[in-house]
Amino acid sequence: MAVITTLEIETKLQERLDAPMVWKEICEVKYTNSGVVKNPYLTDATRSTGTRGTGYTSVAVATVDSSVTISDYVYSAQHIDDADLAQKSFSDFMEIADNMGTVLNEGMEIAMLLEHAQWTNFDNASIGGAAGNITVAVSNIKDIIGNIKEAIRTAGGGELLNRNGGFIQCGIKQGFRYMGMEHYSTSKNVSGHVFAGVKKAFTAYVVKSTYGRVKTIVNPVVGGAQISGVGYESRIDRKFKAWDKRVPVLFDVLVV
Numbered sequence: 001m002a003v004i005t006t007l008e009i010e011t012k013l014q015e016r017l018d019a020p021m022v023w024k025e026i027c028e029v030k031y032t033n034s035g036v037v038k039n040p041y042l043t044d045a046t047r048s049t050g051t052r053g054t055g056y057t058s059v060a061v062a063t064v065d066s067s068v069t070i071s072d073y074v075y076s077a078q079h080i081d082d083a084d085l086a087q088k089s090f091s092d093f094m095e096i097a098d099n100m101g102t103v104l105n106e107g108m109e110i111a112m113l114l115e116h117a118q119w120t121n122f123d124n125a126s127i128g129g130a131a132g133n134i135t136v137a138v139s140n141i142k143d144i145i146g147n148i149k150e151a152i153r154t155a156g157g158g159e160l161l162n163r164n165g166g167f168i169q170c171g172i173k174q175g176f177r178y179m180g181m182e183h184y185s186t187s188k189n190v191s192g193h194v195f196a197g198v199k200k201a202f203t204a205y206v207v208k209s210t211y212g213r214v215k216t217i218v219n220p221v222v223g224g225a226q227i228s229g230v231g232y233e234s235r236i237d238r239k240f241k242a243w244d245k246r247v248p249v250l251f252d253v254l255v256v
Helices: 006-017 022-026 082-086 090-113 138-154 158-164
Strands: 028-032 036-038 067-069 072-081 120-122 166-170 176-178 181-185 193-198 203-207 215-218 229-241 250-254
Touching: 006 090, 006 215, 022 090, 022 166, 022 181, 067 229, 072 082, 072 090, 082 229, 090 193, 090 229, 120 138, 138 158, 138 166, 138 181, 138 193, 138 250, 158 193
Parallel strands: 028 203, 120 250, 166 181
Antiparallel strands: 036 067, 072 229, 166 193, 176 181, 193 250, 203 229, 215 229
């Protein structure tokens, strides 16, 4: 068997990581080597009414400091015994690299959907019903979509919606467009939760120096003992963040 260099494995892994993925479609992805990302913002202007000849009250402009620490990661690590290594072909290693890229992308989607506590709750009361989770049916699909779009406009996100487009990540056919919203298929939603809102309003921070890299470890330690073989490891250091002013246009749709 020809020697498979780390560079060749990295190249194949990066091909898979660069493939179109739902989490990249939905999120604003920023690659950085900063450990802490700051995003300070000014408080919104206020509006009041008055009567001619009477004074007014001014409100001070304040700066709110907001930051996030990139401390989480998803990884894939595998090892191969020397005897098995000798029996592997070039295509076998390309398949290993491709599989690693696939599971890392899946890990990013799972991690994104686990962040539903950062978004704005959208329940049955949001579509004009009683409080509680929504029982999704053919009869109320239009109500759900229409009220999500209305909630976005009410929150002042109409222009952002027009510019970036809207989405709902549920369980229907991939890339289906209906009522002006892109519907993305997933099997990874947290039970009882569906992600919806404005595209690129949720930010994914990815450490660029570790993204798409593969480490080759000779004679790795497995189960507390060193084995005769080779290990391959790749990781994505990441953090998902809904910044304060974007939370109103991102929705945790609570469903039965």
